Amino acid sequence: MKKRYENLNGAVNEHGFRDMMKWMKERRGKxxxxxxxxxxxxxxxVKNVANNRxxxxxxxxxxxxFLIQMHGLNMITDPVWASRMxxxxxxxxxxxxxxxMPEIDVxxxxxxHYDHLDFPSIKRLKGNPAYYVPMGLKQLFIKKGYKKVYEVNWWDRVEVQRVNVSFVPAQHWTRRTLWDTNTSHWxxxxxENENGESIYFAGDTGYFDGFKKIGERFNIKAALMPIGAYEPEWFMKVSHINPEDAIKAFLELQTDSFIPMHYGAFRLADDTGPEALRxxxxxxxxxxxxxxxxxxxALGETCWLH
Incomplete structure (x- = not known):
């Protein structure tokens, strides 16, 4: 029997078919x-990014x-170029x-979830990257033909060419088929690099007290925080953070800068990208x-950290 993963504080997305139907009825009225x-x-x-080492x-x-460049490494988070979801x-x-895109190393x-893991997009990436994935996902990558795949648990740290990469908790869940709910982690x-530069990519998450723990362990310079897919909140709150709570998390992380993400590309909920940003x-x-x-x-814009 496959292992089932849980959230740090035991929070569970318990919404079932009836709740989904209730949400769909609400959506038709909006x-x-x-x-x-x-x-x-x-x-x-584009040119400076491509040549940046x-x-x-x-x-x-x-x-x-995001394309994240540090110490000559080209790293990409949750690569999704899909035209539909x-x-x-x-x-x-x-x-x-x-x-x-430049050649990708990591x-x-x-x-x-499909809006974070899209194999057709991964297949088209340039280079021969190494893949760092949550526990439970490696076998799927191996099945797809990828060999340089490394599974990690929460708080694991790996070093890649003088860059430290750590996997930290989020409050979420996952499923790709009807039979694999929470059989991989999130x-x-x-x-981080040796110069004290550090970037936090929050992934997909609801608000939880883990932000405080992350802030205590790491000296974060820039936080890439989700702000979209939060409406209706009675349905989404456990798994998706709203803009106000994203700011609350940012303050608890004690981070130097906030870069919003996870809004404006797909209609995953009832809010819109411009609404989330406002x-x-x-x-x-x-x-x-x-x-x-x-x-x-803006989409395609680059922030250079000094």
Whole structure:
């Protein structure tokens, strides 16, 4: 019998078929303007990103896909270039085409949901990357023909060419078929170098007290935080964080900068990308937080860390 994974505090997504039907009924009564989308960068630093071997950079491709460069390594999180997710068309194009991407050295997977793990996209990545995946996912990668696959547990740390990569908890769940619910784990990634630069990719998560624990263990410079797919909150709250709670988590992490993600690409819930961003900005202003610490990247935009 396969191992089933759990959340740090025992939180469980208990919504079943009846709740799904209730949500679908609610959705039919809501009219959302899907013609308004989040912006694509007016300037994309494609050439400098492709040639970068020394500086630390973060480029938002879209949804939870980032190209992260550190110590000459090209790392990518949850690579998804899919034009559809289930029956829904992608709302915004990826910030970079796959043909514009440099060769990838490391792929970091947060969990097995299709909007975070898309094998057709992975197959088209340039290079011969190593894949770091949560416990329970390695066998699927092996079955697909990938050999450089490494499974990790929460709090595990591995060193890749002078870069430390650690897998940390998130509050979520996973399933790719009707029979494999929670048979693989989920989490986020901390990427650190010897110069004290560190990036936290939160993956997919609800709000939980694990953010405090992560903040106590790591000196994080930039947090890539999800802000979308939170409506209706009675259905989504356990697994997806809303913009206000994402800011609360950011403060608990004691991080230097906040980069929002997981919004605007797919209609996974009833909120929209622009709506999520407006709520984030409103809460940031209400709390009178330093505007320089909020870095809202456009699709294809690069943030260079110094």
């Amino acid at each position: 009219i959302q303007d899907l013609s308004e989308n989040i912006p694509i960068a007016g300037f994309r630093d 020394t500086k630390t950079s973060i480029t938002w491709i879209g949804h939870s896909t 289930g029956l829904q068309k992608r709302l915004t194009k990826p910030g970079y085409e796959l043909s514009e 792929v970091l997977i947060s969990h097995g 989490g986020g990634w901390i990427i 709520r984030l900005l409103k809460e940031w202003e209400r709390l009178e937080l330093n505007q320089k610490k909020l870095k809202t990247l």
